[in-house]
Amino acid sequence: MLGKAPPAGSTHMLPRDVEGLTWSALEPDRAGELAALVSRIESADGTPVRTSADEVATYFAERGGMRAVAGDDSDGVMRAFGLVRPRIDESVSAFTASGGVDDALRLKGAGAALVDWQVSTARALVEASGQERGVIVVHVDETEQDLTALLHEHGFRPRRWYVQMRRSLAMEIPEIPLPQYVSVEPWNDELANQVRKAHARAFSDQPAGAMERDTEPWGANALAFAPQWSFVALDRSSDRAKVAGYIISSRYEQDWEGLGWTEGYTEAFGVLSKWRGQNVGRALLVAAMRAYAADGMEYAGLDVDVEIALDVDHPEPHSMMALYSSLDYVPTSRSALYVLTI
Template sequence: MPSDAPRHILPDANSTGLQWRPATSHDLGNWAELIARTAAVEHPVWYEKRGDLVHVLESTKNDPRANTLLGFDSDGVARAYGRISKNPEGDKALAMGCVDPQWQRRGIGSAVLAWQEAQTRFRFRDDAAAGRITAPPRLRVRTEEQHGHQAQLLTSKGYGIVRWFNEMHRPLSVPAPDTGLQPGLELRTFDPSLHEPVRLAHNDAFRDHWGSEPRDEESWRFTIEEPTARPDWSAVVVEAATGEVAGYQLASFDPDAAADRGFKEGYTELLGVRREFRGRGIAQALLADAMRRFSAGGMDVASLDVDSANPTGALALYLRMGYEAVNRSMTWEKTLEP
């Protein structure tokens, strides 16, 4: 292995029956097929597509040589996947992954999780040595309430639930509420000239949100270039006199999810209002505008995901706007031994 290659403690091939290595661009099709094959059985609300995996391999903060893992059977078919991501100054790492349904209950999920924990320790040790952080290593995993097998694994490995989230739907057969903006505020469709101002506004709006960390140019580019992103259904409220961004709503549409779930949903990926502009009806206006855009685009429902303990009162706002909770997910966390 080259001297500059990242450290890797790979799962054992003999006990798992799989050959392990980091993901490369040559694996994109195989990798995406594994995730889609797993999703076809487990029916998650969302799963990574090929375009998302391209972004994973392009990351400069999370070198894919150290932060991705694929397990292949004897025919070269990808059967398991794991990765972690971490901001250099962040106080936690995030884990994602899956195991082919035909290969589950063989200890492979445990092996992937053990690898994720080991790589998290490496990342924290390196960031601490560089003087970027002093926090102990922590790993977080997001799962859906319907996936009991994942909850069973995480519980057995010492993880605990630290936050609940609600997926909420609002039928578009009911007209959007008649909301408007106060004088001096303007609504614009999201376009490239607003990409950087909205990034800065997002970092400001979310600095009091649990688990949120500032998004740099790279992570923001991945956000707005996400394969399902719909900038034409996204909007920004600006203060006319200054041009400052007051709030924004970024939307997406996933045709694969529509085919799987049997309905089409316009999804609000991000909704934020900067502190000094809160209490002026901006969030309501953005949501109502999104509903009208979704409806014109042929969607059946407007949907979003909300932290059940959001400090801005977002859950109450969504309920007033006609959204109802339909699914729950949770974030698990474990503080790792150094």
């Protein structure tokens, strides 16, 4: 049995019964309790990337079809949660699943009950949408071995792999020469639309899925967006400046304790094909490094999708790992995207 019928008056299917927990629909007025639970879970797991209370609040602010459940103990304390959130994908019904169980209540079946609920909930949403198929995706850090095993038991398989890298800002930051008429300039909100279009074009020659993002990494809705750490490469060889590349940075202060260092994080980075092989990518990375260092950060950090990444400073498809390694980035951890087709 994947899920049980909702109580009278509720539109939520609930997970199956688990000893010591009472399930209910998770409503926005409990966002603070959810944030506290997420913090306890991430601390227990030693997860390097942490979720802020503001991020948790956005789950409800942008809920558009989200399904959420909470499991409370006999004292009414939230001890488990599960979320199923729609993703942006025009071809299929796609959902991001996340959840967790307080350390004290693990190994009692709550995790399996939540995954069962997530699968059955997503399947019901696919059927309601009228689409023939759907997918559920779960992001898993390499330290989350129990979750990895649980996902395998439920038919999820790894689809994409990511390497987290960092570069010490105590090291010398090199000077990077640029072509004539190309310059790296500070972020300007007036360029946002041009950068958005450039972002789409820069990844148009990568395999399908390269732009799997729930939200844009810049703009008013991106809580961690750091415009002071973001830059645009402009080609001014004609009357109208053209975007040759861009680097979008974020400031995830809530992660620093778990990581053990402070960092400026590269959220999005791309160079259009016409300007590849001309040091534009290196110049953007170096500009961001200098900005991070000026604000007292210890490291520059980023994630690399090892399957689809193209070296933006190489005219042909080539691993981005080589580019980052040439600028002294080193791997720190790994994560994966697990997928189930429903």
